[in-house]
Amino acid sequence: MKTALTIAGSDSGGGAGIQADIKTFSALGVFGMSAITAITSQNTVEVRSVQLIDVNIINDQVAAVLEDIGADAVKIGMLATPDIIQTVAQCLKKYKPKHIVLDPVMISKGGHRLLEEDTMQELKSTLIPLASLVTPNIPEAEVLANMPIHNEPDMYEACRVIKKLGAQAVLIKGGHLQGNPNDLYYEGQTFQLFRGERIETKNVHGTGCTLSAAIAALLAKGKEMPTAIDEAKDYITNAIANSLNIGQGYGPTHHFYHLYECVT
Numbered sequence: 001m002k003t004a005l006t007i008a009g010s011d012s013g014g015g016a017g018i019q020a021d022i023k024t025f026s027a028l029g030v031f032g033m034s035a036i037t038a039i040t041s042q043n044t045v046e047v048r049s050v051q052l053i054d055v056n057i058i059n060d061q062v063a064a065v066l067e068d069i070g071a072d073a074v075k076i077g078m079l080a081t082p083d084i085i086q087t088v089a090q091c092l093k094k095y096k097p098k099h100i101v102l103d104p105v106m107i108s109k110g111g112h113r114l115l116e117e118d119t120m121q122e123l124k125s126t127l128i129p130l131a132s133l134v135t136p137n138i139p140e141a142e143v144l145a146n147m148p149i150h151n152e153p154d155m156y157e158a159c160r161v162i163k164k165l166g167a168q169a170v171l172i173k174g175g176h177l178q179g180n181p182n183d184l185y186y187e188g189q190t191f192q193l194f195r196g197e198r199i200e201t202k203n204v205h206g207t208g209c210t211l212s213a214a215i216a217a218l219l220a221k222g223k224e225m226p227t228a229i230d231e232a233k234d235y236i237t238n239a240i241a242n243s244l245n246i247g248q249g250y251g252p253t254h255h256f257y258h259l260y261e262c263v264t
């Protein structure tokens with residue numbers, strides 16, 4: 001049984017954060033473990049409050065897991081402050097997990113900031129250089145590349161800029177652009193466009209978390225990066241197509257559509 005550790009925030013609404021990650025790991029046959037960085041009081045409409053976890057507790061959660069069980073891949077989500085980023089980076093340097101997928105979570109779909117203002121520089125200088133893959137959405141890529149992204153050609157330029165921050169590879173997700181949600185992958189030599197068909201739905205809460213968790217799970221299972229991304233793209237597309245119409249706002253993707261198909 002392969003294992004994956006998510007280091008991210010808790011989403012009480014179950015659609016994003018460590019809840020989405022653990023459900024996705026399980027649906028892809030990987031044993032999921034979690035180190036919680038923040039507790040968010042959240043649903044499909046809003047983030048009502050956030051409590052950050054003490055950095056010593058974050059460190060202990062990661063150490064307890066990696067010293068006993070280890071992890072075939074690590075997925076990183078919401079890290080709200082420079083102290084939390086530094087703590088997680090120290091853990092990654094100490095335990096050296098083979099695969100690190102960094103989802104640079106900044107703002108929730110509902111518009112709530114999940115990364116404090118002064119944290120961007122820390123993310124760029126401390127964490128991105130440790131990542132096997134960084135997976136920004138369009139707004140996050142604009143911030144990391146410090147340029148507007150209006151179309152696919154802009155995505156190519158932004159990939160080049162973000163790659164220079166030191167990650168082994170970059171995947172800019174195209175969901176926020178008009179047109180088809182195509183994601184652009186760049187590892188420093190060549191580009192690969194992973195094409196998608198837009199599914200007309202508002203239920204896209206946690207799509208980025210689910211995609212990056214799926215990539216981490218597939219890397220844990222030994223897939224090469226492009227294959228992991230390709231299969232994770234299929235997974236998220238099906239999860240959105242089977243998303244749940246719950247709550248008044250952005251419903252969650254369906255994390256168990258694999259199992260759903262098996263049991264129905």
Ligand SMILES: Nc1ncnc2c1ncn2[C@@H]1O[C@H](COP(=O)(O)OP(=O)(O)O)[C@@H](O)[C@H]1O
Pocket residue numbers: 136137138173174175176181182183196197198199200201204206207208209211233236237240
């Ligand atoms: N309406 C949609 N139909 C199909 N795929 C989508 C849709 N919206 C987003 N995606 C895909 O879901 C994944 C998450 O992308 P995105 O929503 O941009 O990230 P985030 O949740 O971080 O904002 C990407 O693979 C993207 O192409």
Ligand SMILES: Cc1ncc(COP(=O)(O)O)c(N)n1
Pocket residue numbers: 008009010011016017018040042077078105107108109110114204205206207208209
């Ligand atoms: C704890 C947590 N982590 C990540 C997200 C991003 O998910 P989304 O972009 O779908 O709102 C979130 N809303 N909450």
